[in-house]
Amino acid sequence: MIVIDNVHKAFGPKQVLRGVSMLIPEGETTVIIGRSGTGKSVLLKLIVGLLEPDEGTITIDGRRVDLMSESERYQMRRRFGYVFQGAALFDSMTVADNLVLGLYEHGERNTEVLREEVVRNLVNVGLLPDPRTVSASVFNQAYEILANKKPAELSGGMRKRVGVARALVGSPEYIFYDEPTTGLDPITSEQIDDLVAALTHKLDVTSVVITHDIFSVYKVAHTVIMLDEGLIRFRGTPLELRSSHDPVVHEFLERYAHSHAEVP
Ligand SMILES: Nc1ncnc2c1ncn2[C@@H]1O[C@H](COP(=O)(O)OP(=O)(O)OP(=O)(O)O)[C@@H](O)[C@H]1O
Ligand SMILES: [Mg+2]
Structure with a gap:
């Protein structure tokens, strides 16, 4: 506490x-x-x-x-994950690199470990399907497309989800969200609210x-x-x-x- x-x-x-x-x-x-x-x-x-x-x-x-x-x-x-006000992703970096930057700075170099974290958390925020529900080739295709995108290529709602996924990397016990729905339309805001509520339960x-x-x-x-x-x-x-x-x-x-x- x-x-x-x-x-x-x-x-x-x-x-x-x-x-x-x-x-x-x-x-x-x-x-x-x-x-x-x-x-x-x-x-x-x-x-x-x-x-x-x-x-x-x-x-x-x-x-x-x-x-x-x-x-x-x-x-x-x-133990803390932080979703910054206004997503604050690095525009020049891919989605995958944005997610693992913190782990990389903490010395993690194992590409399998890094990829696993990216996959797990993009699934957690609903940007990728649950890998158990689709074939491996479909999943990998979806992963490659998303992981290699730059933030500017994503919608506002997707960028927020990437920001949340980044905060989840490293399995924090506390997640802090600073204005997660500001600047989003009502429907996208509601989806982000649903995500916040779901993650509290799903990830405990x-x-x-x-x-x-x-x-x-x-x-x-x-x-x-x-x-x-x-x-x-x-x-x-x-x-x-x-x-x-x-x-x-x-x-x-x-x-x-x-x-x-x-x-x-
Ligand atoms: N690093 C800083 N140096 C100087 N002043 C600061 C700093 N950080 C915040 N402030 C000032 O502290 C006050 C509170 O800022 P804060 O960012 O916490 O507001 P907020 O409640 O989050 O507002 P908003 O809803 O607009 O995000 C503001 O007047 C701001 O200018
Ligand atoms: Mg503020």
Whole structure:
């Protein structure tokens, strides 16, 4: 379990997080919502260790991150998969190379191992069929076509899936998604929501999703956390969110409710 205790973070004079405390239960999907610029991505970067808090602590399975040695932190980061805001794939690299870049940097050179990881995770995100359901030659053909494509040759939804597949490489226990549906049309957004929800169960991982998309909240969240002005404004289930009487919560729901959203 990840425990965030009284975390503060400023950039120069700009105080972004002002004392955030929360815990991320295992095996569930926690969704973080909040207005643009309120510190959601900063919070995610603090959790995964891309940024350091000015004050407060982050504890993972009972171990304080700030007290870990370099090698412990390195090991810990390998337990995290991160789907960056806006996919962030390398345009000059093929799909396969984008996926294995992290493993390669960690010293993995066995081409069979690398290919296995690419195959397994492209199947996991639904970009390739389950190899048990098609003939080997059809599967290999589909693999070769996709693995050798460059990100620019893919649709927005496919790029998101590749970004998710890359985060899954190395079998992380935690997957962090930063705005996985932003910029996608409603149908593709829903497919990505379905994927996020399915992966939490199928791979038995803990997921943390940042989103503006209120439809995603109802689709994937076990717990919703709303950040506002550097503090946690709301924590509860999606149903509790919907019935909240907090005017700030209300305003957010009104503003970000997509017209296509069928709120339960
Ligand atoms: N590395 C950085 N250096 C300086 N300021 C930063 C840095 N990272 C974030 N900020 C500032 O911190 C504030 C919060 O940024 P953050 O990216 O967390 O917002 P967000 O809630 O993710 O917004 P959005 O919904 O638009 O992605 C912003 O004002 C941003 O400019
Ligand atoms: Mg952000």
